[in-house]
Amino acid sequence: MLEVRGLTVRYGSADVLSNVDLTIGTGEVVTLLGSNGAGKTTLFCVLSGLVRPSAGTVTFMGEDLARMRAGRIVEHGIAQCPEGRKLFPQLSVEKNLMLGGYVHRRDRRAMKQSFESIIALFPALEAKLGAPAGSLSGGQQQMVAIGRALMARPKLLLLDEPSLGLAPLVLQQTLAAVAAINSTGTMVLLAEQNAYAALAIAHRGYVISDGRIVLEGTAAHLRQNDDVRRAFIGA
């Protein structure tokens, strides 16, 4: 499981994350709700080894991640699907997916199995394997981005705002895919502004504002919370 305690990230004199506590248990989907600039992406960058924390601890399956390099974190079982999908647009869909399996590059059989399971999860990608990833629709790009993260066979999948720019139907399909991924035992941390969508599949959630966790609870509890409804659901 993932355990974040007292996490602080400071850029100069500004605290981007301040004393953040967060846990994800085995088999859970946990959502992190927050508006733009709340600190969601910075937290993801810390969990991926791209940003070093100024204070606090981050442990995953008993190992300290705070000083681990990004590649080692992926090997250890955490893969990120970044905000805005961020594919390698000039490379084909297949090559994008294969790059996701970079940490397991010496185990060709496992790479092949992962690849096949991703095509089974997103059959629409099969016809697009040779196409440049940048030429795909937003929904298809999201599938490639999630598929690329899954190629690393993560125990914890970090999804940063997968709903961004997706049509409602495509978003529904994406969330269904996330639920399917979770049903195989993969933990999911889902950063979202679309609380309605995120809380539909999450077990628990946190609300982050100005780099601080201001609320936490079960998905049902957060759905009923007036502040969450006002801020994120618009009701």
Next chain:
Amino acid sequence: MTARFGASRVVVAVAIVVGFVLPFFIHNPYYQQVIVDGYITAIAVYGLNVILGYAGQLSLGHAAFYGIGAYIVALLTTRASMPFWPALAIGCVVTGAFGYAVGALSLRTRGNYFAIFTAAIGVMINIVLTNWQWLTGGNIGIVNIPSAGHIGSISFDDAIPKYELVYVFLLVAIAICTAIRHSLFGRTLLALAGNEDLARAVGIDVTGAKRLAFVVATVLAGLAGGLYATYVGFLGPETTQTDVTFNMLLYAIVGGLGSTAGPIVGTLLLSTLSQFLQSFEKYRMLVFGPALILLVIYLPGGITSAVDRFRSRARSHDRFEAPISSATESKVSS
């Protein structure tokens, strides 16, 4: 599509054969020398293509690594009387080791910092080679560098075997770059050139991949330098000057960065053009400058990108044409 793929293979095979038989038809030693000089430089430019065209890291010290390879071969074959082949192998290994050390220090930095770091290394090496007189001969350099000797009855003192020797190494350099381009390593380089943070986030060992690319680039530069030393027979520190690096950069950009044919196309075109415009002396830049500006505006991907563009246009033309012709055929048959 298969026919087109087959056709491009035939074009490559024909180009390779033409390259082999070329010296039997060009008897003028000056023309031969211009071509061989172009091949040697192209080997170094292929190295630049790996670090800049694939990995997106601008190395401004490439001529220095070319010089290291050249000086090691020159020193080992003249002072230590070592045969050419082991000297060339040592030259490549030492240049690669030097590249590894420089890469280990400089590739932690990004973008402009790496370019500045490598430029500084290039200048330092040039200063050392110019001033370490007892070893390098200073500005006078090293003379009477022996040829590659012979293999069986083939003597590399003769013009045609000399040409073929360089040509074979050029083909090897192209094969190495092509293999890298289509490997997972090549894809990781393209990925990190596109978005380094993203490449890191998906687990790619970005620093390791860049360092390996830099070692390959420097080994190819060292190989080219070693061949230059033995081909020309004398060597001075001007081979490591910054403008040599800039010429190589120019050849790579004009040919098409990151493409397979770009380095050889750019190098042969510009170095040949430069030779034929010698009579204009420094005024030849009046021709080069505007031509380069036009190229950057209209063909930012280099000359080979125009061929790619033409081929993709032809392919899409085929796609639109195919149903029409089949429809016409069915009409005719009915």
